[in-house]
Amino acid sequence: MPLLREQDxxxxxxxxxxxVGPVKLLLFVQKPSPLxxxxxxxxxxxxxxxxxxxxxxxxxxxxxxxxxxxxxxxDPERARQYAIDKVPALVLLKGDGxxxxxxxxxxxxxxxxxxxxxxxxxxxxxxxxxxxxxRDFLRSLxxxxxxxxxxxxxxxxxxxxVRLAHQLALESDxxxxxxxxxxxxxxxxxxxxxxxxxxxxxxxxxxLEGAVPEEMLVQALAAITAVGNDMDGRAESSGPx
Numbered sequence: 001m002p003l004l005r006e007q008d009x010x011x012x013x014x015x016x017x018x019x020v021g022p023v024k025l026l027l028f029v030q031k032p033s034p035l036x037x038x039x040x041x042x043x044x045x046x047x048x049x050x051x052x053x054x055x056x057x058x059x060x061x062x063x064x065x066x067x068x069x070x071x072x073x074x075d076p077e078r079a080r081q082y083a084i085d086k087v088p089a090l091v092l093l094k095g096d097g098x099x100x101x102x103x104x105x106x107x108x109x110x111x112x113x114x115x116x117x118x119x120x121x122x123x124x125x126x127x128x129x130x131x132x133x134x135r136d137f138l139r140s141l142x143x144x145x146x147x148x149x150x151x152x153x154x155x156x157x158x159x160x161x162v163r164l165a166h167q168l169a170l171e172s173d174x175x176x177x178x179x180x181x182x183x184x185x186x187x188x189x190x191x192x193x194x195x196x197x198x199x200x201x202x203x204x205x206x207x208l209e210g211a212v213p214e215e216m217l218v219q220a221l222a223a224i225t226a227v228g229n230d231m232d233g234r235a236e237s238s239g240p241x
Contacts (some may be wrong), residue, residue, distance in 0.1 A: 003050065004057050015117055016062040021124045022095030023065055028072045028084045047184060050105040051088040058116070064124065083176070086185060090116075091209055092123050101169040106181025110153025115162050115179065128167030136219050138172035143225060147177040148201040150194045160211035161198035 004012070029048035050182065054070055060131060072079040072087055082091050082099065090104040100123050102218040109115040122128045132136075147165040151158035165177035182189040192201050200208040200217075206224050 002057060003054050007062060007226045008153060009057070012058065012117060013061040014181075015121070016064070018121055018122045019062055019064040022062065022091040023123045024095065024097065025065065025067045025120075026058065026068045026082070026091040026093055027067060028079055028087050028091070029056055029069060030070045030073055030087050030088040045087045047107045048088045050088070055090070055105060056107070065120070069100060086188075092119060094123055094126070101173065101176040103176065103178040105178055106184040108179065108181075111156055111159050112151055112153060112162065112179065112181075115166070116158045118163060119122075119166050123172055126170075127172055128163075130167055130171055132213060134168075134214060135171060137218050137222060138168065138175065139175040141172060141225065143174070144203075145221060145225070146176065146203050148192070149178065149182055150180050150182045150189055150192070150199045150241050151186045151197050152182055152199070154199045157200040157211040164211075164214055164217060179194065203213065 002009075028050055030045040031048075032044070037146070055067050059067045070078050071086055072089075079085075082089075083104075084091070086105055088105070088107060090108070092100045092102040094100060102119055102123070104116065106110075145168075147168065149158070149162045149165050151162060162177075162179045169175045169177035180188065182194050192199070192207070196209065199210075200213055202208065202210075202221065202224055206220070207222055212220075
């Protein structure tokens with residue numbers, strides 16, 4: 001049974017006509033095994049099959065899209081190449097295979113389905129719609145930023161937070177941005193104290209609650225990187241003379 005309703009298929013097909021170039025979808029899954037290994041039941045991927053089906057249905061709607069599916073247990077080296085440590089995981093690549101550092105961990109369903117489509121259009125264009133001040137900040141980055149945005153499918157405010165994080169990653173190779181579906185990865189959500197969504201985790205130590213405006217996110221990131229640069233400078237100055 002198709003996951004996309006016919007009216008949704010038509011709407012997505014129309015939207016994807018705006019694609020100005022090819023986009024590659026690289027999906028990491030864990031294929032089901034006929035063997036039951038004691039102690040590994042929880043490690044199975046609950047929504048891998050559904051996510052693969054959803055992406056197959058999307059790819060069918062435009063000749064500009066292609067999908068590659070990789071079993072991360074069979075090809076762990078490929079998973080490490082893209083920093084994939086859980087599945088299902090989607091990596092968006094440009095037409096030439098360049099990594100955009102945009103990640104989806106968990107199925108982009110509900111409100112997040114629109115995020116997936118808009119991200120695909122951005123990747124084809126090669127850029128999002130960031131303010132020039134934001135681009136200036138990204139050009140000045142001297143240390144990597146890792147943004148993890150926790151979401152749920154029923155959260156109407158989450159796409160704004162994910163879209164902004166993904167646009168930062170598309171703009172700068174110093175940024176990686178992950179959408180993480182909190183209900184699919186409850187242990188990770190618990191680890192980061194996710195009580196409400198969206199919650200953005202920055203470099204594993206700073207947190208932002210809610211879908212903040214672009215200017216506010218950039219201010220927070222600038223403050224974090226300033227502290228990091230200051231600490232690096234102190235470490236260098238306190239080294240052997």
